[in-house]
Amino acid sequence: xxxxxxxxxxxxxxxxxxxxxxxxxxxxxxxxxxxxxxxxxxxxxxxxxxxxxxxxxxxxxxxxxxxxxxxxxxxxxxxxxxxxxxxxxxxxxxxxxxxxxxxxxxxxxxxxxxxxxxxxxxxxxxxxxxxxxxxxxxxxxxxxxxxxxxxxxxxxxxxxxxxxxxxxxxxxxxxxxxxxxxxxxxxxxxxxxxxxxxxxxxxxxxxxxxxxxxx
Amino acid sequence: xxxxxxxxxxxxxxxxxxxxxxxxxxxxxxxxxxxxxxxxxxxxxxxxxxxxxxxxxxxxxxxxxxxxxxxxxxxxxxxxxxxxxxxxxxxxxxxx
Numbered sequence: 001x002x003x004x005x006x007x008x009x010x011x012x013x014x015x016x017x018x019x020x021x022x023x024x025x026x027x028x029x030x031x032x033x034x035x036x037x038x039x040x041x042x043x044x045x046x047x048x049x050x051x052x053x054x055x056x057x058x059x060x061x062x063x064x065x066x067x068x069x070x071x072x073x074x075x076x077x078x079x080x081x082x083x084x085x086x087x088x089x090x091x092x093x094x095x096x097x098x099x100x101x102x103x104x105x106x107x108x109x110x111x112x113x114x115x116x117x118x119x120x121x122x123x124x125x126x127x128x129x130x131x132x133x134x135x136x137x138x139x140x141x142x143x144x145x146x147x148x149x150x151x152x153x154x155x156x157x158x159x160x161x162x163x164x165x166x167x168x169x170x171x172x173x174x175x176x177x178x179x180x181x182x183x184x185x186x187x188x189x190x191x192x193x194x195x196x197x198x199x200x201x202x203x204x205x206x207x208x209x210x211x212x213x214x215x
Numbered sequence: 216x217x218x219x220x221x222x223x224x225x226x227x228x229x230x231x232x233x234x235x236x237x238x239x240x241x242x243x244x245x246x247x248x249x250x251x252x253x254x255x256x257x258x259x260x261x262x263x264x265x266x267x268x269x270x271x272x273x274x275x276x277x278x279x280x281x282x283x284x285x286x287x288x289x290x291x292x293x294x295x296x297x298x299x300x301x302x303x304x305x306x307x308x309x310x311x
Contacts, residue, residue, distance in 0.1 A: 006305045009232060013302065016236040020244070020252050112248050113241065 023114040023164040028209025030098030034091040035201030041087035042194045045080055061187035064143040077137060102213065114163050122160040125152050146189030150179030150196045165212070171204050217311065221304025223297050225270060230255065230263045235298045238273055238290040246286045264288065272297060 046060065062068050063076055103110040129152020133145050157172030175196045182192035226232045233253050237244060250260055267273045272294030276287045290298070 003309055006309045009229070010302075010305050010309065012229060012233055013236040016233050016252060017240045020237040020248075021240050113244065
């Protein structure tokens with residue numbers, strides 16, 4: 001009798017410690033969906049830039065090596081930035097909405113201290129990386145933009161994993177590894193980006209869904 | 216039985232035990248957050264908080280963020296030690 005009460009007490013303590021320190025409202029389906037958004041955006045970039053039927057079309061590799069005419073390159077870069085921003089904004093909206101639904105379901109406050117800690121640890125590297133990438137574009141160093149986004153995002157994930165799902169750390173290392181590899185194979189940045197932001201998120205989204213959400 | 220001597224009467228109530236669990240792993244934490252985590256009504260939680268403050272297990276900070284009042288709590292060193300002892304008491308008891 002007494003023993004089972006003590007066990008209950010300990011499990012209560014454990015649950016509350018965990019619930020109050022970890023950001024667990026991240027939704028598996030939300031992450032999954034951002035993966036598809038990334039793939040969709042990257043395919044748009046690929047098919048617009050990638051197929052060189054007419055003179056106006058230049059491949060990603062050509063863009064990186066700047067073999068096209070300066071006008072075409074500037075236009076393509078503009079398009080690239082617009083598509084990338086759209087992916088980022090729509091992904092954040094999706095993540096926010098799915099997190100709100102999940103927080104309602106599980107009775108965990110959305111805007112708690114773990115939420116702001118996770119956000120802060122994720123966005124300090126990601127935000128500085130974003131600005132760095134804008135400067136890369138500004139200085140016409142297009143080739144390292146995709147690898148740099150992977151690297152800074154990976155760093156953000158590793159630091160965010162301390163206040164959210166610990167598995168984010170592995171996703172972080174995965175993105176880092178891809179980013180570093182992509183820095184060497186510069187012309188294939190888009191491909192690595194699709195693997196990291198697309199496939200990585202889809203696999204991770206499924207994982208989160210089946211491990212945490214489906215309870 | 217070994218372990219009983221470590222248990223603290225203050226934590227007999229599950230609300231107080233839960234409250235201390237949350238405080239032990241957080242810095243300043245708001246009333247609203249605690250209330251939501253413990254899934255309690257206002258009157259119930261307030262009395263337990265007062266009881267724990269009376270024995271110096273937690274400290275209360277009241278401030279204003281703009282025009283909104285914000286009450287936050289933090290565990291004290293005394294509270295942290297008492298909670299640690301209680302926890303190791305519980306662990307000893309279930310391992311016996």
